[in-house]
Each structure stands twice: as structure tokens, then as C-alpha cells.
Amino acid sequence: METTFFLSLRWKLALVLGGVFIVLNTLFAYFAYSDAKQGFNEERLLLRNKQDNLAKMLSEDSFLILEQLAELFVLNGQEPNRYSDQKMLSVFDRNWEQWQFIWDLENITVFDATGLKIKSRGRKIHTDRVLVDQTLQSESPVHTINCSQTSCYQQVIVPVMGKGTLVGAFSMARTFADTVIKFKEATRVDVGVLIDSPKKLTNGWPYTLSAKTFAGLDFDLFAYLTEHYTFVQLLNKSGTLTVNDQIYEVRIRPLRMDNATQAPFLLIVEEITGNMRMLDSQLEKVWIQGLMSLLCSLAVLVLVSWFFLRRIAYLAKALPLLATHEYNQFRKEIVQKKWISLGFDEIDKLNDTVLTLALQLENLEHIVRKNTLHILEKSQELATERDSIQELVNSAPVIMLTQKVNGQILTINQEGVKVFGEEKNQVIGRLFDLYLPPTETHHLNQLDQLRLSKSMHPIQIEGGFISATGSFLHVFWIHTLFNSNRQGSEPIVLSLGMDISAEKLTEQKMLKMASFDPVTGLGNQQRFQRELPQALKIAKRYGHSVALLYFDLQQINLAQEAVDKRVMVKVASHLKQFMRESDLLCRIGESQFVLILPDAQTPGVVSLAQKIIKRISSLKLTLGSHYGEIATNIGIAFYPRHADSPDHLLANAERAMVYAKLNGKNFYYIYEQTLTNKHETDLNQNTVQQIQQLLDNDEGVLNFTPVFDVHRRRVGFYQCSICLASPNGEIPLSREYGQVIEQLDLAEQLDHVSIVRVFEIIASMKRRNKNVKLSLALSGLSVTQADSIKFIGSLLKHYQIDPGQIIFDLNEHYVLRNLTQSHNFINQIKQLGCEFCLSDFGVEFSSFFYLKQLPVDFVRIDGSFVRRMDKHKEDNMYVRALVDVIHAYGKRVIVDDVESERVLLLVEQLGIEYARGSFFDERVDNQSASLSSSSLLPL
Numbered sequence: 001m002e003t004t005f006f007l008s009l010r011w012k013l014a015l016v017l018g019g020v021f022i023v024l025n026t027l028f029a030y031f032a033y034s035d036a037k038q039g040f041n042e043e044r045l046l047l048r049n050k051q052d053n054l055a056k057m058l059s060e061d062s063f064l065i066l067e068q069l070a071e072l073f074v075l076n077g078q079e080p081n082r083y084s085d086q087k088m089l090s091v092f093d094r095n096w097e098q099w100q101f102i103w104d105l106e107n108i109t110v111f112d113a114t115g116l117k118i119k120s121r122g123r124k125i126h127t128d129r130v131l132v133d134q135t136l137q138s139e140s141p142v143h144t145i146n147c148s149q150t151s152c153y154q155q156v157i158v159p160v161m162g163k164g165t166l167v168g169a170f171s172m173a174r175t176f177a178d179t180v181i182k183f184k185e186a187t188r189v190d191v192g193v194l195i196d197s198p199k200k201l202t203n204g205w206p207y208t209l210s211a212k213t214f215a216g217l218d219f220d221l222f223a224y225l226t227e228h229y230t231f232v233q234l235l236n237k238s239g240t241l242t243v244n245d246q247i248y249e250v251r252i253r254p255l256r257m258d259n260a261t262q263a264p265f266l267l268i269v270e271e272i273t274g275n276m277r278m279l280d281s282q283l284e285k286v287w288i289q290g291l292m293s294l295l296c297s298l299a300v301l302v303l304v305s306w307f308f309l310r311r312i313a314y315l316a317k318a319l320p321l322l323a324t325h326e327y328n329q330f331r332k333e334i335v336q337k338k339w340i341s342l343g344f345d346e347i348d349k350l351n352d353t354v355l356t357l358a359l360q361l362e363n364l365e366h367i368v369r370k371n372t373l374h375i376l377e378k379s380q381e382l383a384t385e386r387d388s389i390q391e392l393v394n395s396a397p398v399i400m401l402t403q404k405v406n407g408q409i410l411t412i413n414q415e416g417v418k419v420f421g422e423e424k425n426q427v428i429g430r431l432f433d434l435y436l437p438p439t440e441t442h443h444l445n446q447l448d449q450l451r452l453s454k455s456m457h458p459i460q461i462e463g464g465f466i467s468a469t470g471s472f473l474h475v476f477w478i479h480t481l482f483n484s485n486r487q488g489s490e491p492i493v494l495s496l497g498m499d500i501s502a503e504k505l506t507e508q509k510m511l512k513m514a515s516f517d518p519v520t521g522l523g524n525q526q527r528f529q530r531e532l533p534q535a536l537k538i539a540k541r542y543g544h545s546v547a548l549l550y551f552d553l554q555q556i557n558l559a560q561e562a563v564d565k566r567v568m569v570k571v572a573s574h575l576k577q578f579m580r581e582s583d584l585l586c587r588i589g590e591s592q593f594v595l596i597l598p599d600a601q602t603p604g605v606v607s608l609a610q611k612i613i614k615r616i617s618s619l620k621l622t623l624g625s626h627y628g629e630i631a632t633n634i635g636i637a638f639y640p641r642h643a644d645s646p647d648h649l650l651a652n653a654e655r656a657m658v659y660a661k662l663n664g665k666n667f668y669y670i671y672e673q674t675l676t677n678k679h680e681t682d683l684n685q686n687t688v689q690q691i692q693q694l695l696d697n698d699e700g701v702l703n704f705t706p707v708f709d710v711h712r713r714r715v716g717f718y719q720c721s722i723c724l725a726s727p728n729g730e731i732p733l734s735r736e737y738g739q740v741i742e743q744l745d746l747a748e749q750l751d752h753v754s755i756v757r758v759f760e761i762i763a764s765m766k767r768r769n770k771n772v773k774l775s776l777a778l779s780g781l782s783v784t785q786a787d788s789i790k791f792i793g794s795l796l797k798h799y800q801i802d803p804g805q806i807i808f809d810l811n812e813h814y815v816l817r818n819l820t821q822s823h824n825f826i827n828q829i830k831q832l833g834c835e836f837c838l839s840d841f842g843v844e845f846s847s848f849f850y851l852k853q854l855p856v857d858f859v860r861i862d863g864s865f866v867r868r869m870d871k872h873k874e875d876n877m878y879v880r881a882l883v884d885v886i887h888a889y890g891k892r893v894i895v896d897d898v899e900s901e902r903v904l905l906l907v908e909q910l911g912i913e914y915a916r917g918s919f920f921d922e923r924v925d926n927q928s929a930s931l932s933s934s935s936l937l938p939l
Contacts, residue, residue, distance in 0.1 A: 018298050036283055040279050051268060054186055059179055063143045066155075070172050107121070109127060132171075136159060177211055189269065192210075206231065207263055234250060238250070247273045249270045325365070400412070401427075401432070402494055412428060419467060435465055437466055451481070453483075462476045528586040535598050550657045551634040554632070567621060633660040635659070635669055716773070718774050719809070720776045804833060808835075812839065819850060838860065841886075851889055883910050
């Protein structure tokens with residue numbers, strides 16, 4: 001063992017305790033010093049406050065005397081009618097010398113009611129006209145201190161009233177020197193008055209000394225102040241000067257009460273030499289007493305420690321025998337030592353403890369020999385387990401590797417070798433960073449933070465990876481830093497990775513589907529809503545125009561009303577032939593398309609519209625045994641000619657399309673505000689009259705379509721829709737007049753009529769002890785009306801029916817247009833206890849991203865994807881994906897257009913809860929016969 005410097009414990013204890021005593025004594029002396037200084041400062045602060053209060057009181061008393069004299073003068077005038085009365089002025093002349101002698105007045109001035117000076121006696125003093133006007137306006141006295149280059153005066157201006165009216169003002173002034181002298185006599189300190197200086201002195205002093213009581217000093221105090229202090233440092237604060245072994249306390253306080261930053265100021269000078277020397281003497285005594293007590297404490301400490309700690313020194317000489325396992329000799333040394341006994345203390349207890357410890361060490365030495373043999377046996381078992389774990393690591397389906405903090409790979413399992421694309425011995429020793437693409441800067445930065453121990457939490461990151469074969473993979477990594485407890489060992493990073501390239505490819509496909517229509521491959525409504533504002537911004541920046549074409553497709557001579565998907569695909573392929581690279585074609589509805597044309601001119605747009613109409617109208621359709629044609633109408637609107645925002649541009653293009661429809665099939669129309677409004681007004685008036693007449697004549701009906709419970713094999717509820725009865729059958733209002741009704745208040749009126757009728761039917765069935773559940777579609781206008789919720793709530797209270805018997809239905813198209821309002825509306829419907837359904841789901845693929853936020857109970861998938869699920873694999877896969885997403889969000893699924901038993905079987909296999917279509921029209925049970933799809937109930 002290497003020999004080191006030995007220092008006895010007694011000296012260590014003496015040094016430590018001595019240091020503690022020194023610190024404590026120093027702190028005691030410091031606090032005593034601080035208390036003395038603080039007491040001195042508090043005493044000085046109290047004295048300064050008394051001086052300030054006295055100066056303020058003397059100034060206010062002087063002003064009060066002047067104000068009382070002025071009021072005495074007004075009373076002597078016996079309420080004159082005007083201030084120029086000879087009687088008033090004669091009093092002024094007669095009493096001036098007496099007032100001047102008795103009250104030390106320097107000036108008296110009389111002003112008329114307009115503020116003009118009538119008469120003045122005494123020293124010439126400038127009176128501020130503003131103060132005179134202030135007195136006349138406020139009819140209350142004004143106090144001021146008026147200073148010139150030679151002296152300062154206290155001045156009071158009081159209003160003079162005569163028979164209830166203001167006739168003038170009266171000013172009195174007296175020298176401020178009397179107040180200064182009284183202050184010196186009361187406080188025995190020197191003072192001076194600072195007034196404005198025409199030029200700044202040293203250190204930016206803007207004032208000069210007008211009057212002073214410290215003229216007897218043997219140095220220029222004011223010059224010394226301006227050299228060593230700024231004015232701001234002494235304003236309302238104190239400073240000290242040491243000149244010729246004399247100490248002075250200097251401070252400045254304002255004299256004006258109305259403006260503390262404006263001259264004059266009072267300069268107060270007080271000699272505190274005796275006070276400071278008394279303070280220094282007290283502090284010196286404190287330090288001397290502390291030093292003497294410290295020396296005495298240290299001497300006593302050394303003597304006590306030497307006497308008691310020498311026994312510990314004897315014990316320390318015997319302890320090394322334990323290190324050499326000489327237990328018997330150690331016990332002899334401890335037992336044979338004889339010390340002067342002063343009773344049993346801690347050192348005696350320590351000796352007994354050491355003897356017990358020696359016995360335990362001897363026993364432990366025998367136990368260690370026994371356990372060493374046992375450890376050797378266990379190490380063989382651990383080696384076997386290690387080999388098993390290594391085998392598990394190599395067979396694990398994830399990448400497992402370890403690396404140094406510099407990135408050098410230490411170990412890697414078999415899956416890692418497979419992904420890295422080279423032999424194990426080639427991977428080990430290489431840098432992990434070399435397998436990451438240069439673009440993975442964030443991954444590398446996070447990994448460096450972990451390696452430098454700046455981040456102790458595991459890192460989870462997804463990024464790119466380049467194998468030795470050049471393949472680019474997407475890998476999800478978890479990096480964890482392990483610090484070994486062994487001395488000298490370096491920390492290592494454990495990296496676990498999983499190849500997610502296949503999942504990433506699927507995710508990219510899903511993201512692409514979010515912006516593209518799954519039927520036609522064109523952009524969907526989400527992409528349209530994202531691209532149109534960008535096109536308008538670019539057009540505004542470069543001064544170009546943007547044309548928007550809105551067109552709708554119709555099938556002619558076909559029994560099927562909705563446009564078939566094959567028709568959509570065929571039309572889309574033909575429309576792409578007319579597009580430029582900068583144009584964008586999107587499908588935003590079941591049969592609605594929009595075309596964005598940047599930098600477009602009217603002749604070219606008109607020519608393109610004519611070509612589109614010609615091409616679409618020339619297409620022939622063959623659907624089964626039916627033959628038909630396709631027609632379209634196009635509405636055109638230009639930015640910025642017709643609208644200055646995306647919403648207005650789309651609305652005007654849609655209006656133009658509606659007007660083109662009025663002219664027949666295959667027409668286009670360019671939006672014109674005046675003509676469009678006229679035709680829309682005529683059409684709306686005719687529609688309103690027609691619908692109102694039908695409602696008044698009780699010709700409106702509710703149509704009930706059964707919605708089949710797939711699992712229970714019975715009708716679950718009925719879908720209601722309002723129709724107009726006519727000789728040609730029932731006409732659904734939402735289909736025939738929907739575009740007109742949406743622009744009028746008719747939508748809200750028809751919603752209210754339908755809701756009332758549905759509530760009446762449920763109440764009527766309840767009275768017959770029959771429960772029925774009905775679903776009613778609402779218009780988009782109901783979402784934006786504040787009283788819709790109140791109306792529904794009032795009906796629930798009136799009819800006393802179960803809210804769970806009602807399902808309100810809202811089209812996905814309206815929800816996406818007003819997502820925030822729709823979310824609030826659905827929440828309020830749910831709070832009433834009713835259920836809610838989102839219909840026509842799937843036409844807008846973007847709804848995947850909004851579905852989670854909407855608190856709906858049902859989601860109805862558009863029938864265009866369900867109708868041929870048994871024949872088209874793509875439709876089957878798409879519906880399956882929609883159903884999985886809807887179920888993942890905890891919502892039930894309704895599908896439309898189930899027309900065959902084969903489609904019903906597929907629907908059942910997918911776990912869909914409800915379905916409707918022509919297949920169920922003749923299969924409803926007797927209990928539902930009164931509300932079957934053929935039942936029409938008058939309103």
C-alpha cells in the first residue's frame with residue numbers, strides 16, 4: 001500500500017471545528033456590523049423624512065397665509081360688480097404699505113374677468129397668464145412658486161366673486177427666503193434653492209443655485225456637487241461628500257406640489273462627520289470582541305480534542321491487523337490496552353463493536369470460500385442460458401444491434417444481417433450512420449443527442465435506410481442508451497428496428513386516395529378546396545384571370561336515375577383529353593365535376609365548353625339491355641370578374657350551371673349577375689308558389705323506405721323523405737327542386753313540416769302501443785339556423801316521445817362544407833337524446849380524416865359502391881376498407897342499393913349492421929306493413 005501523509009484525527013477535528021468557529025464568528029460580526037449600519041441608515045432616513053415633512057409644512061403654511069390675506073382683500077371689496085371699481089382699487093392703494101410691512105408681501109396684482117392685469121404694486125414679478133386663466137375657469141385658488149435669476153417667491157392667485165358672478169382675480173406674492181430661513185432654524189441644516197439655468201452645467205445640471213445658507217463653507221459646495229453627481233442621482237435621494245476630512249449628506253427635494261420635476265428644488269446639506277465617526281467606532285469594537293472570542297474558543301477546542309481523541313489513536317493502530325486476517329492478535333491488542341476510565345462512552349462502545357466485527361469477519365471468510373464454489377457451478381448454468389438467449393435474439397423478427405457512442409456496430413442479430421444485405425462480419429465494425437440516407441438529418445441529430453447523454457429517454461423515430469445492396473427501406477427504430485456500472489466501461493446504444501416498407505407503401509396509397517376520387521382517378525372535393533385558393537392567389541399575384549367550369553351529368557333514356565360509375569370513368573377519360581398541364585379536373589359530387597383553368601381568356605374557355613358538351617353528348621351508353629345517352633350543362637365563372645373569393649367563384653359557377661339547365665340539355669352559360677338573378681328570382685317564385693300550393697292543398701306526402709337489420713333479419717327503422725304527390729307519381733323535393741330550395745327559406749320550412757309529421761306519426765303509433773323508429777334527412781340550412789335545436793327540443797317536450805326513436809340524417813356534402821357548424825349541430829342533437837347518421841359516405845374520400853371528429857351514430861355508405869360488390873372486386877375492396885374505418889371509430893354502418901341476395905351475403909360477411917334497397921321491398925314483416933315503402937301518408 002502506498003504511503004501517504006498522515007494527519008491525526010484530533011488535528012483534523014480541530015481544523016474543521018476551528019473553521020466552523022471562524023465562519024460563525026465572522027457571520028456574527030458581519031450581522032452585528034450590518035445591524036449597526038442598518039440602524040444608522042434607518043435613523044438618518046427618519047431624520048430626512050422629518051425634514052421633508054417640515055419643509056412641506058412650512059411651504060403650505062406660507063401659502064395658506066397668502067390665501068387668507070387674499071380672501072381678506074376680497075371681503076374688504078364688499079362684492080364689487082366689476083373689478084375696476086374705484087372703491088375696490090382705493091382699498092388696494094390704502095392698505096398696500098401696511099400689508100407689505102406686516103406680512104412681508106413682495107407683490108399684489110389685480111386682474112379683471114378676462115385675465116388682463118388692472119393694477120400691480122410692489123416688486124415686479126412675472127405672473128403666468130395660464131395660471132390666471134386656470135383660476136378664472138376653475139374659480140378656485142392656485143398656488144405656485146415663481147423664481148427669477150435672483151430670487152424665488154410664493155404666489156397665490158384667488159378668484160374674486162361679486163354678487164354671484166366672477167369679476168376677476170387677485171394675486172399675492174412673498175419671498176421664499178423666509179421659508180428657507182425658518183427651515184434652517186428648525187433643522188439646523190444648510191439649504192439652498194435650485195432654479196432653472198439658461199445653460200447646462202457639468203454632468204448635465206440644468207439648474208443653478210439662487211439662494212443658500214451655507215455661504216460660510218471653505219469650498220464651493222455647488223461646484224463640487226455638479227462635478228461628482230448628476231441631478232437625477234440626488235433627486236429625492238441622498239449622497240455623501242467628503243471634503244477636508246468633513247462628511248456632508250446632500251439631497252434634493254422638489255418644492256412644487258403640482259409638478260415634482262419642475263424647478264425650483266430645495267438643496268439640503270447636512271454635516272454628518274460626527275455621526276459617521278461614532279458609527280466607525282462602534283463597528284471597530286464589534287470586530288475586536290469577535291476576534292478575542294474566536295481565539296479563546298480555538299484554544300479550548302485544541303485541549304479538549306487532544307484529551308479525548310488519543311484513545312481513538314490507539315484503536316487505529318490495532319485495526320490494520322484485521323486486513324491481514326490476524327484476528328487473534330487484534331483481540332489481544334484491544335483487550336490488553338488500559339486507559340483512564342471516566343465512565344462508559346462512545347469510544348468504549350466502539351471498541352466492543354470492533355471486537356464483534358472481527359468475529360463476524362472471521363465467520364464471513366469461511367462463508368465466502370463456500371460460496372465461491374457455488375458461484376462456479378452457477379456460472380456454467382448462466383453460460384448455457386446465455387447461449388439460449390443468443391439463439392432467441394438471432395431468430396427474432398426484428399433488427400437488434402448494439403453500437404458504440406461513435407456509431408461503430410458491435411453486435412447484430414440474424415434479422416439485421418438479412419436487412420443490411422451483407423455478411424455479419426462485414427457489418428460489425430462499420431458505422432451505423434453510413435446506412436442512413438443523407439436526408440435523415442433529424443434521425444442523426446437525435447441519435448447524436450442520445451450518444452452524448454444529452455437525452456436519456458429512448459428515441460423512437462421512423463426513417464429511411466439504405467442496405468448494402470442499394471435497396472431503400474423504411475425502418476422504425478427505437479434507440480436506447482445503456483450505461484454500464486462497471487468502472488472504465490463505455491456506454492452502448494441498443495437499436496431495435498422493424499422494416500415497415502410495406503406499411504409505408506400502403507400509407508402512401510391511402511394518402512393519395514385522400515386527394516383523388518376512387519372511381520375516376522380525378523381530384524376529389526378536398527383537393528379542389530385546397531387547389532382553388534392557391535390558383536386564385538397566383539392569379540392575383542401576376543394579374544391573370546382564372547376560369548371555373550361547373551358541370552353536371554345526366555343519363556337520358558335510362559331507367560336508372562343515378563349516373564353509373566362506368567359512365568363517370570368513361571366521361572373522365574374523355575375530359576382529360578381537353579386539359580392542359582396546368583388545368584385541374586375534380587369530381588366533387590355524385591355527378592358533378594369542376595375544371596380549374598388558370599390564365600384563361602373568355603374565347604378559349606367558351607370554345608373548350610363547346611368541345612366538352614359536344615364530346616359528352618356524342619357518347620353512347622349500354623347498361624345491360626338498356627341504351628342511352630349522356631347530357632351535361634356547364635356553368636362558367638371568372639376570377640376576378642365574377643368573384644373575388646373561392647367560395648363566391650364556386651357558387652356563381654354553380655348558379656350559371658343551374659341557369660344553363662333551364663335552357664335545356666347540353667347548354668353552357670357564363671355567369672352574369674343581373675340576368676342570373678332575374679331568372680333565379682322568377683324560378684324561385686314559381687317554385688315557392690308551387691310548393692306552397694301543394695302543401696296548402698294537403699298534397700305533400702312522406703315516403704317511408706325500410707332499412708333492414710341485417711343480423712336480426714327484420715326492419716330496423718324507416719327512412720322518411722318528403723315528396724309531392726302528382727298525377728305522375730311522387731316527386732322527391734330534394735331531387736327535383738333541391739338546387740332551388742337550398743337558396744331559399746323553403747328548405748327550413750320543409751324541414752319543420754317533415755319533423756312535425758314524423759313526431760306526429762311516432763306519437764300516434766305510441767298511442768296504439770306500437771314503437772317505430774324513423775330516420776329523417778335534414779337540409780344543410782338546418783345546420784346553420786340557430787333555432788333548429790330549440791324547435792326540435794320543444795317538439796320532444798310537446799309529444800312526450802322517446803328521443804331514441806328518431807335518427808336525423810345529414811349529407812356528407814353539407815358536413816364537409818360547414819364542418820365546424822355541423823360538429824356543433826350534431827353534438828346538440830345528441831344531447832337531446834336523438835341519434836345521427838352521416839349519409840352518402842365514400843363519395844368524398846377526404847371524410848376519412850373528419851369521421852373521427854364527428855359524434856355520429858350511423859354512417860351510410862353511398863350505393864354506387866355497393867350495387868355491384870358481387871361483380872367488381874374493386875368495389876368490394878373499397879367498401880371493405882370503408883367499413884373497417886367506420887367500425888374502428890365505433891360507429892354503425894348502413895349501405896344503400898342492396899338489389900340481390902349475393903350482395904346481401906357480402907354485406908353480412910363484412911359485419912354491416914343495416915341495409916336498404918329493392919331486395920327488401922317485398923320482404924318486410926307484417927308488423928311493418930303499415931309503414932312499408934309503398935305507404936304514402938298525407939301531411
